[in-house]
Amino acid sequence: MGKDLSKRVLTFLILISLLAVAMNLLSTVEAQNKKKPRRDVPLVKGLSWSFYQKACPKVESIIRKELKKVFKRDIGLAAAILRIHFHDCFVQGCEASVLLDGSASGPGEQSSIPNLTLRQAAFVVINNLRALVHKQCGQVVSCSDILALAARDSVVLVTKLSLSLQSNLFSGGPDYAVPLGRRDALAFASPNTTLNNLPPPFANASQLIADFANRNLNITDLVALSGGHTIGIAHCPSFTDRLYPNQDPTMNKSFANNLKRTCPTANSSNTQVNDIRSPDVFDNKYYVDLMNRQGLFTSDQDLFTDKRTRGIVESFAIDQKLFFDHFVVGMIKMGQMSVLTGSQGEIRANCSARNTESFMSVLEEGILEEALSMM
Numbered sequence: 275m276g277k278d279l280s281k282r283v284l285t286f287l288i289l290i291s292l293l294a295v296a297m298n299l300l301s302t303v304e305a306q307n308k309k310k311p312r313r314d315v316p317l318v319k320g321l322s323w324s325f326y327q328k329a330c331p332k333v334e335s336i337i338r339k340e341l342k343k344v345f346k347r348d349i350g351l352a353a354a355i356l357r358i359h360f361h362d363c364f365v366q367g368c369e370a371s372v373l374l375d376g377s378a379s380g381p382g383e384q385s386s387i388p389n390l391t392l393r394q395a396a397f398v399v400i401n402n403l404r405a406l407v408h409k410q411c412g413q414v415v416s417c418s419d420i421l422a423l424a425a426r427d428s429v430v431l432v433t434k435l436s437l438s439l440q441s442n443l444f445s446g447g448p449d450y451a452v453p454l455g456r457r458d459a460l461a462f463a464s465p466n467t468t469l470n471n472l473p474p475p476f477a478n479a480s481q482l483i484a485d486f487a488n489r490n491l492n493i494t495d496l497v498a499l500s501g502g503h504t505i506g507i508a509h510c511p512s513f514t515d516r517l518y519p520n521q522d523p524t525m526n527k528s529f530a531n532n533l534k535r536t537c538p539t540a541n542s543s544n545t546q547v548n549d550i551r552s553p554d555v556f557d558n559k560y561y562v563d564l565m566n567r568q569g570l571f572t573s574d575q576d577l578f579t580d581k582r583t584r585g586i587v588e589s590f591a592i593d594q595k596l597f598f599d600h601f602v603v604g605m606i607k608m609g610q611m612s613v614l615t616g617s618q619g620e621i622r623a624n625c626s627a628r629n630t631e632s633f634m635s636v637l638e639e640g641i642l643e644e645a646l647s648m649m
């Protein structure tokens with residue numbers, strides 16, 4: 275009898291402590307997912323945490339709902355959208371110039387070498403989001419804001435949709451409030467300027483540190499933002515300089531051999547996942563890869579080789595929460611680089627053309643239709 279009672283008490287106590295642990299976990303995860311504005315990151319003049327509260331209060335839910343559907347069809351588009359946002363911000367600032375098609379003035383940013391591997395399907399997604407948002411609210415939300423929100427949602431949704439997690443407990447990457455109020459550029463950069471502004475995969479840590487410093491991004495921002503490579507893919511020519519003719523000694527040998535199988539020649543059109551441990555999960559495994567000398571680009575691996583960045587890589591590899599925290603700070607800083615606000619730029623009616631051009635093309639279409647009907 276006495277033994278039975280103490281067994282029951284013990285079971286009861288174990289259950290209570292398990293419940294306490296679960297509640298604790300729940301509150302930590304919930305706290306992580308709260309979209310409180312990061313007051314510790316300065317806001318650029320003209321942007322605000324509640325910009326569309328009156329003009330388009332549902333903008334964020336429209337975008338997230340649509341992206342859930344899009345990523346269910348093709349999870350790779352999450353990585354593609356995150357990269358487009360980065361390529362937008364680093365060339366002329368986050369003003370959607372990368373979305374513009376070329377025009378009579380010359381080829382657009384998408385024609386520049388580093389942008390040839392941006393995925394066309396992702397540009398279509400951004401324009402579809404724009405159509406949905408404008409249908410609901412009118413032409414009030416900029417393409418650059420839609421892209422910044424879509425990049426944030428890519429980080430949040432990618433894990434959940436790749437692992438088909440139903441629970442809100444494990445939504446994946448960090449959720450965060452995005453400063454809004456960007457306006458869209460009237461012009462794009464030339465392919466050459468675009469090339470000069472995007473860091474190449476063969477850059478070493480010194481070059482990256484200097485490049486990021488020029489944009490007011492510090493060493494921690496550099497290491498945290500490079501963590502974007504925890505998802506997505508790369509084409510062989512982006513890293514085969516580390517395999518042929520000589521193998522990069524900082525690369526793990528069996529990893530190099532596997533890469534050689536994926537890329538039998540330097541110019542092979544095959545692709546390789548960026549993070550071999552968890553390719554479609556937004557987590558800190560990218561840093562674990564670097565510690566095991568399994569980083570894909572020189573620009574990744576050198577962050578572990580260089581003394582100035584190695585400690586940060588190690589700290590993110592052992593503490594995912596720390597990585598998430600710094601990634602969010604880096605994204606908010608990067609997302610505010612050289613933005614257009616107030617009366618600068620415009621709100622595009624079509625993300626791939628400036629308003630006058632889209633107006634002209636509608637006009638031209640009209641004239642053409644009229645001409646055809648007269649024939």
Ligand code: HEM
Pocket residue numbers: 350352353354356357360391392393473474475476477482499500501502503505506507508509510512548571573
């Ligand atoms: C630090 C300098 C960086 C360099 C040198 C770099 C370079 C590259 C290269 C070469 C690729 C592969 C392109 C291809 O071959 O298809 C790539 C892919 C990617 N990059 Fe970066 N990147 C950098 C920073 C960033 C940042 C800051 C982010 C976002 C926060 C980012 C997000 C991505 C993503 C998500 C992909 C995969 C895209 C896809 O799957 O379509 N990168 N990057």
